[in-house]
Amino acid sequence: MTMPTFLMIGGAKGGTSSLYAYLRQHPEIFLSAVRECDFFVLEGQTPSFRGPGDQIAFRRYITHLDRYQALFTGAGDRPAVGESSDLYLDGQGAAGRICHYLPEAKLVVILRDPAERAYSQYNHLVRDGREPLPTFEQALDAEETRIASGWHPIWHLKARGFYAAQLQEYLDRFPAEQISVHLHDDFTQDPWAVLRALFRFLGVDPEFRPDTSLRYNVSGTPRSRLLHALLAQPMAVKDVFKPLLPAAFRHRVRAKLMNRNIVPYGTTMAPATRAGLIELYRQDILRLQGLIQRDLRAWLET
Template structure:
């Protein structure tokens, strides 16, 4: 059975959805039909997943047989990949990937950690998975939630300490197998980032995908009832895409969701202070100027 040649390992709310859809356009690349199978995070486990989360983008595949079935439609000569943003954070994922896919190439995309944490919180609010509607309060409760084995979704601040997370992979894989991108670069120069990834994956880098659309952008509900209704309609989302033109679907979304307010300067400053040492370690590890993350 086929297995992936490469994985997008995270981070959550840092552009993994856009990378998935951009790479998927390449004729030499086959991406799993379920974008986020999370196999290496949940192998052998039975995590609770709401019906709203069961859709064509997200699932929890917890056994190797079902995981391999995701790739049975891949053409023989294609490069095979999937994108599960929990992999970079889940402590056990790196060793499981090393066991099953020792020669795989790994792509990480990272975002300003304070912005990422806030976007993660907004994502939970949008899908009605966060009972605490105040970001400050959610951060105050995070350590308690972690001790109580809460779902990774609520680990808003913790998922932004990238140095420890990447170090697990660098301890197990050759550095040449790991490519680290920045969300900020994807925003300003998506074509350049994708071309660089095509070169990393050793496919035709002259191919130019459509990178005009951003995927899974953070929004907040204007109307919680309508937002919940759309969540419950996710299982029939593929049919809706076929039946409803893009313009109609985008119009509906504009009536249900709004652009969120930015993170408050006070919360940003507080989080940057907590992330400072990690950011400096990442700057040295990547050999890149991350001073923008310290502002």
């Protein structure tokens, strides 16, 4: 059975939804149709996350090896075969399981300013109608209680931002040349440069130019919550039409409709809140600079 040659392991709200859509356009790349299957976090487990709406995600989780391998049955002879699960970067035990099953896999990481990522993650939950608390600050204060109560890691707004510690788990197990780390700012400003670097990293034609005109999984406020729910949530009626339409076409149409229905959230993070998060992450950011050899001073600015 086919297993992936590369994994997109995160991080959260770093642009991986868009990156996935762009990479899968390449004729030499096969990406599984299921995103966020989280196999290497949940192998052999029965997920029981208890946060609002967490149960909706259960349908996409894959916890057994045979079902995981089945994700790649259509790969054919394409040289780059992969999947994308943001939880792998910070998911407990993921690095060890990936090393066990895929010791030669190439790993793709894209990182966003951790304070901005936390704020975007909160607004993602607000967008989807799941966040019961009215302010970002209240959600930050509730995090420890939510973790203790078994809520899905998507609710771990602060905990998911310690990238140096998370990345070290992989550097302890994989050669550095098997890990390609990029920054969200670079991807936003010049997606083609990041894509070309990744094509080279994955060993496919670096001159192929995918359509990057659409952004995917954008945070914001839905004009119509009903339309957003219809587009975003798994539904049995949608499963009927899936075999009739190519996955790439479905994803593109869905993204267009979602983007038209989303308006940017009208508030920005309070300066005092950002300052507090910067202090929380400061030592990890400084350590990360050394690990990836990038200047991250902008992440330390209030």
